[in-house]
Amino acid sequence: MKKIFKNEGNVIICDLDGTLLNSESKITDYTLKTLELVAEHNILIYASGRKLERIVSKFPKKIFGDYIITQHGAKTYDIKQNLSTIAEHRISKNVFIEINNLIDKLGFDDELVIDQNYDVKWNVNNVPEYFYTLNIGKEKGIDLKLIPYLQKIKNADFFIMKESFNDLRWGYITEPNVSKGNAIKDLIKLKNIKYNEIICFGDSLNDISMFEVSTVKVAMGNAIDEIKDISDYITDDYNNDGVAKWLHKNILKDI
Numbered sequence: 001m002k003k004i005f006k007n008e009g010n011v012i013i014c015d016l017d018g019t020l021l022n023s024e025s026k027i028t029d030y031t032l033k034t035l036e037l038v039a040e041h042n043i044l045i046y047a048s049g050r051k052l053e054r055i056v057s058k059f060p061k062k063i064f065g066d067y068i069i070t071q072h073g074a075k076t077y078d079i080k081q082n083l084s085t086i087a088e089h090r091i092s093k094n095v096f097i098e099i100n101n102l103i104d105k106l107g108f109d110d111e112l113v114i115d116q117n118y119d120v121k122w123n124v125n126n127v128p129e130y131f132y133t134l135n136i137g138k139e140k141g142i143d144l145k146l147i148p149y150l151q152k153i154k155n156a157d158f159f160i161m162k163e164s165f166n167d168l169r170w171g172y173i174t175e176p177n178v179s180k181g182n183a184i185k186d187l188i189k190l191k192n193i194k195y196n197e198i199i200c201f202g203d204s205l206n207d208i209s210m211f212e213v214s215t216v217k218v219a220m221g222n223a224i225d226e227i228k229d230i231s232d233y234i235t236d237d238y239n240n241d242g243v244a245k246w247l248h249k250n251i252l253k254d255i
Contacts, residue, residue, distance in 0.1 A: 003216075005250045008041035011195040012251070013184060013210055014243055016048040016055060018164040018203035019220055022239045027058055034244035037252055039064040043193060047180045049133075049161065049172075049206055051116050052077060071115065072161075072206050073183035074132035074174055087186060089175040090130040095156045097124050099134070099173065102153075108146050110171070111138040136171030147171070164203040164222045165238075172206075181209030199251075201235075201243050202227055218246055 044065030
């Protein structure tokens with residue numbers, strides 16, 4: 001039986017890369033207009049592995065919606081309160097030093113990148129006092145033989161990230177229990193958000209935790225199998241406005 005959705009009062013969560021962003025790393029005008037319409041009567045949340053500046057830059061004039069979850073769930077911002085910080089989960093520089101020393105000791109050459117600051121060559125001498133995410137592998141991906149060692153790191157969580165649009169896998173370190181899903185649960189509780197449905201759009205491994213806390217799971221046509229296997233709907237792909245098409249059909253109902 002076809003599910004009938006209300007056109008207001010929903011929490012709608014969108015990933016960015018491979019979901020809202022197409023292969024040119026842009027959000028189309030059609031999708032931007034759709035997000036603007038949806039945000040008028042629903043809670044709209046963006047949840048990404050990107051840091052804040054790299055999300056906001058994708059909205060040429062104005063970012064529509066209510067909240068932004070960045071860095072795989074490590075930090076949450078309130079759009080309507082001048083992007084003020086709602087929650088954050090920091091990692092100590094000691095974690096970087098421990099992992100850096102481990103990689104050197106074992107003879108690996110996996111590069112470490114703090115908070116997506118790819119232009120910096122990070123080492124134990126310039127690591128900041130705290131940060132939010134640590135990327136392991138950068139452009140060439142993580143050496144899989146390193147994974148068992150990283151899984152033993154204390155005071156941090158390690159997970160593998162895989163996008164839907166390439167075959168590389170990266171390692172990520174966050175504070176324990178940080179995920180997009182947990183950030184969503186905490187935000188809804190903190191802001192006492194009432195909703196008809198929690199509708200989530202995603203394509204990659206770090207979206208699984210969002211799907212687990214959503215009542216309606218929408219996989220992109222380009223999504224990895226792990227996402228499609230747990231989805232309620234599969235929409236068009238990221239190069240064909242998959243998010244916007246689903247929202248027009250089910251929420252906006254072509255208004």
